[in-house]
Amino acid sequence: MLTEKVIEVKEVWKSFKTVQAVMGISLNISKGQFVAILGPNGAGKTTLVEMIEGIQKPDKGEITIMGKHWKGHQDELHRIIGLALQETRLIDKLRVTETLQLFASFFNIGKQRINEIIEIVGLEEKRKSYVVNLSGGQKQRLALGIALINSPAILLLDEPTTGLDPNARREIWEILQGLKNKSETSMILTTHYMEEAERLCDYVIIMDNGVILREGTTVQLLQEYRNLDDLFVSLTGRRIYE
Amino acid sequence: MSKLLRLNQLWLLTLSLFREILREPGVLFWGILFPILMTLGLGLAFSKKADVIRKVAVISDSLAPDKDSANLHYFLDKKCEQSLPVDKDDYNWKFEIRDEKLGNSVFLFYPMDWDKSMVLLKRGTINLILKESEGKTEYHFDPLNSDAELTYMKLSGIIGDGEVLPEGKASEIRPLTLSGTRYIDFLVPGLITMGVMMSSMWGISYGIIEKRSKKLLRRLVATPMKKSHFLMALITVRVTMNFIEALVLLLFALITFNMTIQGDISAMVLMFLAGNFAFAGIAVFVSSHTSNTEVGNGLINFVVMPMMVLSGIFFSYHNFPDWSIPVIQKFPLTMLTDGIRSIFNEGAGYQEVAIPILTLTATGALFFGIGLKIFKWH
Numbered sequence: 001m002l003t004e005k006v007i008e009v010k011e012v013w014k015s016f017k018t019v020q021a022v023m024g025i026s027l028n029i030s031k032g033q034f035v036a037i038l039g040p041n042g043a044g045k046t047t048l049v050e051m052i053e054g055i056q057k058p059d060k061g062e063i064t065i066m067g068k069h070w071k072g073h074q075d076e077l078h079r080i081i082g083l084a085l086q087e088t089r090l091i092d093k094l095r096v097t098e099t100l101q102l103f104a105s106f107f108n109i110g111k112q113r114i115n116e117i118i119e120i121v122g123l124e125e126k127r128k129s130y131v132v133n134l135s136g137g138q139k140q141r142l143a144l145g146i147a148l149i150n151s152p153a154i155l156l157l158d159e160p161t162t163g164l165d166p167n168a169r170r171e172i173w174e175i176l177q178g179l180k181n182k183s184e185t186s187m188i189l190t191t192h193y194m195e196e197a198e199r200l201c202d203y204v205i206i207m208d209n210g211v212i213l214r215e216g217t218t219v220q221l222l223q224e225y226r227n228l229d230d231l232f233v234s235l236t237g238r239r240i241y242e
Numbered sequence: 243m244s245k246l247l248r249l250n251q252l253w254l255l256t257l258s259l260f261r262e263i264l265r266e267p268g269v270l271f272w273g274i275l276f277p278i279l280m281t282l283g284l285g286l287a288f289s290k291k292a293d294v295i296r297k298v299a300v301i302s303d304s305l306a307p308d309k310d311s312a313n314l315h316y317f318l319d320k321k322c323e324q325s326l327p328v329d330k331d332d333y334n335w336k337f338e339i340r341d342e343k344l345g346n347s348v349f350l351f352y353p354m355d356w357d358k359s360m361v362l363l364k365r366g367t368i369n370l371i372l373k374e375s376e377g378k379t380e381y382h383f384d385p386l387n388s389d390a391e392l393t394y395m396k397l398s399g400i401i402g403d404g405e406v407l408p409e410g411k412a413s414e415i416r417p418l419t420l421s422g423t424r425y426i427d428f429l430v431p432g433l434i435t436m437g438v439m440m441s442s443m444w445g446i447s448y449g450i451i452e453k454r455s456k457k458l459l460r461r462l463v464a465t466p467m468k469k470s471h472f473l474m475a476l477i478t479v480r481v482t483m484n485f486i487e488a489l490v491l492l493l494f495a496l497i498t499f500n501m502t503i504q505g506d507i508s509a510m511v512l513m514f515l516a517g518n519f520a521f522a523g524i525a526v527f528v529s530s531h532t533s534n535t536e537v538g539n540g541l542i543n544f545v546v547m548p549m550m551v552l553s554g555i556f557f558s559y560h561n562f563p564d565w566s567i568p569v570i571q572k573f574p575l576t577m578l579t580d581g582i583r584s585i586f587n588e589g590a591g592y593q594e595v596a597i598p599i600l601t602l603t604a605t606g607a608l609f610f611g612i613g614l615k616i617f618k619w620h
Binding site: 079083108 | 456
């Protein structure tokens with residue numbers, strides 16, 4: 001039963017100069033829940049995730065992670081969150097193991113976990129390769145490995161498969177599916193890909209222009225509409241990538 | 243978290259940033275070999291004079307037909323080496339002044355009419371025209387052109403105003419070759435300090451801006467990493483690289499050009515560290531906000547270019563107008579260069595460089611403090 005709340009967002013507002021990025025959004029995410037935030041560019045998804053991640057402060061409203069505010073609990077909260085961005089370029093001339101070792105040192109994690117992560121993200125044969133020599137998909141798997149290195153209670157993924165080819169995207173999905181089956185990690189995934197949300201997430205939030213247009217369990221939404229694309233069109237009158 | 247674990251973080255950050263630099267093949271060339279090659283090139287260029295070739299036009303229809311010893315025609319025919327021109331651009335006469343102390347000067351004379359000489363003068367091919375008038379030699383040149391003036395002075399010392407004079411022996415010239423007075427002694431401390439500035443500004447500033455634009459900083463601060471550790475690691479790596487680069491350049495200069503450090507070596511090390519600290523602080527300040535590498539380029543150039551030109555690296559800043567000198571002397575690079583140079587060449591010690599050391603340290607602390615205050619991690 002998914003009941004324990006790990007993330008609580010209450011009536012959050014955020015603007016940048018003249019742009020109102022997020023307008024009064026509220027949401028709750030429970031332990032082990034995988035939530036997709038869908039929306040076109042400029043919908044406010046990334047701003048919302050950045051506020052949950054603690055790098056942006058809301059103008060109004062409140063965000064708590066495991067019942068704690070960011071202020072005064074930064075070190076503690078950083079220890080339970082994993083993060084992967086659309087394109088993080090790591091240090092090119094570090095090997096895969098050295099990169100993981102560097103990030104592991106911030107959490108005081110030993111070699112055993114580094115080896116586990118290399119296995120989870122399927123980079124066994126690339127452990128001695130320089131980051132610069134990895135393909136786009138391999139780099140993104142490494143970024144996901146870094147996000148998982150501290151066995152996070154909360155995983156924030158900001159468009160992690162954008163720009164990847166279908167094979168590389170599927171590899172990332174398999175890793176996340178494995179994580180869902182084996183752990184109690186909660187995940188927020190922002191994406192443009194409806195298929196990604198349908199396949200990985202049990203709850204979907206559709207955003208546009210800084211507000212939530214519709215939310216519900218994936219099963220519930222797919223009972224009402226043939227797929228999430230159709231739902232988005234019915235809500236906005238356009239396709240998500242237009 | 244215990245101090246030991248924090249130290250392990252710092253060590254791994256420092257090691258990672260070292261690996262990033264050392265695994266880049268260009269670093270060895272641009273950081274170590276290039277300054278040596280520049281020193282070697284400039285050192286040789288200014289320690290051994292090459293033959294200077296000076297091209298001179300002679301207005302042929304002005305030459306008196308009789309070869310009287312008191313005219314230009316006589317000088318060209320009797321004193322110069324004759325040459326039969328094959329091409330229209332070949333010279334007719336050649337005269338060499340061989341001088342071990344001042345270097346050899348070779349004068350090439352081209353007969354032509356006045357109109358053609360004007361064309362060549364405008365093109366800069368020649369800078370002096372010789373013409374004979376009533377038995378006297380006339381020298382036509384732009385008095386504002388110092389090279390033309392030098393050609394005139396050398397030639398008039400031989401030809402006179404119509405009378406060919408014996409070549410000067412320059413026996414009264416005593417070349418200064420004492421260590422500390424040569425151009426190379428002036429140049430090497432400047433190259434070392436310029437290396438510190440360039441390496442700090444590009445290595446730290448550009449490194450930070452690039453990591454911010456690649457979202458690596460954002461990724462790092464999403465962990466429990468201590469933010470100050472990242473900057474400390476970046477600065478430690480850069481100062482260590484600066485030290486290695488300066489040491490290699492210094493050893494090369496000491497061995498190749500017989501330079502000596504006449505002052506206190508420990509004061510020089512302290513001065514070097516203060517300079518590194520100043521530029522590290524400035525570099526953090528400059529890179530504290532932008533994530534755009536183009537803007538970063540501009541900001542870094544805005545800081546380094548004026549100092550590179552004005553701070554007396556390649557030539558003395560005393561050539562600039564008097565009013566500007568007190569301003570130039572307050573630039574961090576000028577302070578560092580003057581300090582290192584005075585230890586190198588004037589035998590200075592702690593007493594002479596204490597104020598620059600303190601000023602540079604305070605500059606570094608001030609900029610570092612402000613930079614950290616406004617630093618953007620994402």
